[in-house]
Amino acid sequence: MAKITVRQTGSPIRRTKDQRATLVGLGLNRVGRVSTLEDTPAVRGMVAKVAHLVEVVEG
Numbered sequence: 001m002a003k004i005t006v007r008q009t010g011s012p013i014r015r016t017k018d019q020r021a022t023l024v025g026l027g028l029n030r031v032g033r034v035s036t037l038e039d040t041p042a043v044r045g046m047v048a049k050v051a052h053l054v055e056v057v058e059g
Helices: 017-024 042-049
Strands: 003-008 034-038 054-058
Touching: 003 042, 017 042
Parallel strands: none
Antiparallel strands: 003 034, 003 054
């Protein structure tokens, strides 16, 4: 299956609990951290929810 790589570019400080939980679900918790995940609709939705805090590196 295809992979997607995301990098956290923004801080979760002063963000809502659901956005923080979404970052944890993506395997991110620190600015600059990179996570490689399966490219599924669920993961795409999570990335879209915190698009202002992450960038897609590959995929």
